[in-house]
Amino acid sequence: MYAAKRPLRRPALFLLIIASYLLVACGARVANSNWPGLSTDGEKVYVAYGPGVIAYDVETQSQTWSFPTEANRALQFFAAPSVQDGRIIIGDFGASGGMFSPGVIVTLYALNDAGQGSPGALWTKGDLVSDRVVAPPLQVGDQLFVGTANNYLIAIDAASGVKQWEFESGHSIWGQPAFKDGILYVASLDRTIYALKAETGQEIWHTDLGGALASSPVVNTNLVYVASFDNKLHALDLKTGEEKWSAPAQDWIWDSPAFADEIVYYADIKGNVFAVDGITGEQLWSQQINHPIQTSPVIIGNTVYIAAEGDIEAEEPRGTLTALAADTGQELWQKTAPGPLYSTPVVVGNSIIVALQSEAALLIGYDLETGDQQWVYTPPQEG
Amino acid sequence: MWDTFVIDPMINALLMLYDFLGNNFVLAIAVFTILIRLVTLPLNLRQQRSSMKMQEMQPQIQAIQKKFKDNPQKMQEEFQKIGYNPAESLTGCLPMFIQMPILIGLYRAIIIVLGSTPQSLFELTQRVYDGINLTALLPIANKFLWLNLGQPDPLFVLPVLVFGTMFLQQKLMSPATKNQPKKDNKQKDDNPMAGMSQSMQWTMPIMFGFFSLQFQAGLSIYFVLSNIIGIGQGYYMRRSMAELDAAPEKLTAAKDKAVELAEKDKKQERADIEAAMQGTPEERKQYQPRKRTSKRKRRSR
Numbered sequence: 001m002y003a004a005k006r007p008l009r010r011p012a013l014f015l016l017i018i019a020s021y022l023l024v025a026c027g028a029r030v031a032n033s034n035w036p037g038l039s040t041d042g043e044k045v046y047v048a049y050g051p052g053v054i055a056y057d058v059e060t061q062s063q064t065w066s067f068p069t070e071a072n073r074a075l076q077f078f079a080a081p082s083v084q085d086g087r088i089i090i091g092d093f094g095a096s097g098g099m100f101s102p103g104v105i106v107t108l109y110a111l112n113d114a115g116q117g118s119p120g121a122l123w124t125k126g127d128l129v130s131d132r133v134v135a136p137p138l139q140v141g142d143q144l145f146v147g148t149a150n151n152y153l154i155a156i157d158a159a160s161g162v163k164q165w166e167f168e169s170g171h172s173i174w175g176q177p178a179f180k181d182g183i184l185y186v187a188s189l190d191r192t193i194y195a196l197k198a199e200t201g202q203e204i205w206h207t208d209l210g211g212a213l214a215s216s217p218v219v220n221t222n223l224v225y226v227a228s229f230d231n232k233l234h235a236l237d238l239k240t241g242e243e244k245w246s247a248p249a250q251d252w253i254w255d256s257p258a259f260a261d262e263i264v265y266y267a268d269i270k271g272n273v274f275a276v277d278g279i280t281g282e283q284l285w286s287q288q289i290n291h292p293i294q295t296s297p298v299i300i301g302n303t304v305y306i307a308a309e310g311d312i313e314a315e316e317p318r319g320t321l322t323a324l325a326a327d328t329g330q331e332l333w334q335k336t337a338p339g340p341l342y343s344t345p346v347v348v349g350n351s352i353i354v355a356l357q358s359e360a361a362l363l364i365g366y367d368l369e370t371g372d373q374q375w376v377y378t379p380p381q382e383g
Numbered sequence: 384m385w386d387t388f389v390i391d392p393m394i395n396a397l398l399m400l401y402d403f404l405g406n407n408f409v410l411a412i413a414v415f416t417i418l419i420r421l422v423t424l425p426l427n428l429r430q431q432r433s434s435m436k437m438q439e440m441q442p443q444i445q446a447i448q449k450k451f452k453d454n455p456q457k458m459q460e461e462f463q464k465i466g467y468n469p470a471e472s473l474t475g476c477l478p479m480f481i482q483m484p485i486l487i488g489l490y491r492a493i494i495i496v497l498g499s500t501p502q503s504l505f506e507l508t509q510r511v512y513d514g515i516n517l518t519a520l521l522p523i524a525n526k527f528l529w530l531n532l533g534q535p536d537p538l539f540v541l542p543v544l545v546f547g548t549m550f551l552q553q554k555l556m557s558p559a560t561k562n563q564p565k566k567d568n569k570q571k572d573d574n575p576m577a578g579m580s581q582s583m584q585w586t587m588p589i590m591f592g593f594f595s596l597q598f599q600a601g602l603s604i605y606f607v608l609s610n611i612i613g614i615g616q617g618y619y620m621r622r623s624m625a626e627l628d629a630a631p632e633k634l635t636a637a638k639d640k641a642v643e644l645a646e647k648d649k650k651q652e653r654a655d656i657e658a659a660m661q662g663t664p665e666e667r668k669q670y671q672p673r674k675r676t677s678k679r680k681r682r683s684r
Contacts, residue, residue, distance in 0.1 A: 035501070174501060191522075
């Protein structure tokens with residue numbers, strides 16, 4: 001009886017080591033995970049999701065290229081790529097500096113996608129940013145602006161990859177900066193929106209708001225709109241940062257508002273969509289989608305498209321894409337997707353394209369008018 | 384189930400502590416560590432006491448094993464006689480195993496609370512209990528000294544501290560071997576308890592020190608604080624065990640003294656009786672026993 005127990009001690013120690021390993025393994029999955037980053041140049045769709053970025057040609061319905069060309073599981077990409085005149089800027093979530101290094105190496109890649117086939121590398125820099133890139137980078141002419149999770153906004157010469165200046169906010173920057181007339185408008189999780197001179201990074205004004213700001217501000221002629229976790233959409237004077245008005249929501253407004261024809265559209269994570277007058281903030285209509293919304297509304301013509309998380313408790317979680325009439329908020333159609341939708345859709349031609357956080361598909365194109373599914377793209381499984 | 388009963392309560396406890404403690408996440412982790420240590424204290428003390436007791440029994444255990452190696456039945460009986468239960472030797476790792484779900488839960492809880500990606504922050508909103516105003520708490524202050532609590536320590540300080548404190552803790556938690564002669568490898572094989580303790584003493588600190596290179600600083604801080612409390616606990620246990628060891632010796636000395644005094648009293652009493660018997664009848668009547676030097680046991684009714 002006793003003899004049988006003695007050999008159990010070594011397995012016990014072994015199990016302990018395995019359990020400790022699981023401690024790391026289980027957490028890592030959460031630490032570096034996010035929803036897909038989606039952008040377009042009007043022809044191709046670029047998706048940053050997990051170990052790579054792909055370019056998908058909507059017309060031919062085929063993947064044009066993927067980056068990096070050789071899969072590297074250590075790298076993770078989630079920030080929507082920035083595309084301007086064939087130049088693509090991609091930031092990663094950082095790779096471990098090695099088994100014995102606590103450092104994280106975050107790399108920025110500038111690619112030239114002007115020709116056919118795989119894009120050529122313009123430059124690759126591992127020393128410009130020191131924490132993950134969540135916000136889509138912004139290109140304005142030859143300047144590139146990158147917000148980082150360790151609170152910095154960094155200005156870079158987009159052609160050469162040389163750092164020009166950096167600005168430190170009080171917390172992470174998750175939203176792409178907005179730009180107008182040489183001024184950058186930067187929202188930070190520190191509840192503050194900053195106006196900076198794009199050329200030098202010098203602060204012009206900043207305004208503290210009541211909640212964390214996780215998304216990109218949107219600029220109008222005289223106002224900058226910024227969504228906040230204090231359940232309000234704030235409208236601030238572009239020149240002074242003074243708050244002109246705020247419009248309520250029922251919960252956090254996660255992603256940016258959309259502005260068209262003097263109307264601002266925004267959605268909260270309780271599933272409400274609102275339309276307010278862009279000048280006065282007066283509410284025009286509100287509509288309930290019934291699913292949490294972390295995306296920005298997309299306005300095309302007289303239609304507001306809303307991608308929502310959908311029912312994630314279901315056995316097969318399904319996201320929803322809803323079309324609303326822009327003037328009344330009335331539901332035109334609603335389609336389900338085979339996975340939750342956390343990324344703002346993009347429009348190419350007559351398709352509205354969603355990116356899914358699902359193994360069933362990565363991209364789905366729906367008809368803008370009818371909502372009928374046009375195509376589905378699922379990347380080939382590795383190995 | 385795992386999320387509902389382990390991770391969500393931890394997340395909410397951390398958020399509440401963060402709120403009460405002036406939005407200081409390191410303080411929240413410190414108080415949380417103390418609470419976790421208090422919850423697991425009875426188990427830890429029991430395990431430590433039992434392993435120390437077993438270490439002391441090792442010579443007897445080994446003698447019995449050797450003597451009755453071909454008769455397991457008899458071996459069990461002998462073990463029972465000396466109060467040794469072989470199954471108890473397996474409980475050595477139990478506190479660590481119990482802590483594992485806590486650690487894994489805490490690891491995920493810290494990641495989610497610090498909300499280092501939009502997805503983890505969104506996950507947080509769905510886990511927060513009613514009554515916690517998350518809007519007022521966000522963003523969670525993730526900077527402390529040179530550390531970003533959601534990232535590994537870039538200066539290697541925390542991994543070194545995790546290794547050092549865990550090593551000290553393991554050393555103090557494992558049974559003392561000062562009264563035992565040095566063992567060669569063969570004898571170590573005969574004493575699996577000691578072998579296990581020694582391998583744990585090095586394996587765990589190396590392993591966790593190594594993991595701390597990749598852990599978020601917040602979790603490494605938990606380890607360091609938890610180990611420091613463990614060191615205090617181990618020190619206290621050693622002292623109380625040493626006092627218990629000393630107690631029987633004191634008792635024996637007192638007993639010897641009592642016996643000596645009782646003997647002396649008896650001798651004196653006998654001498655007095657003999658003297659009284661040899662005296663006159665008057666003297667015999669007046670005879671009263673002397674007051675005893677030794678104490679009689681008081682009988683309870």
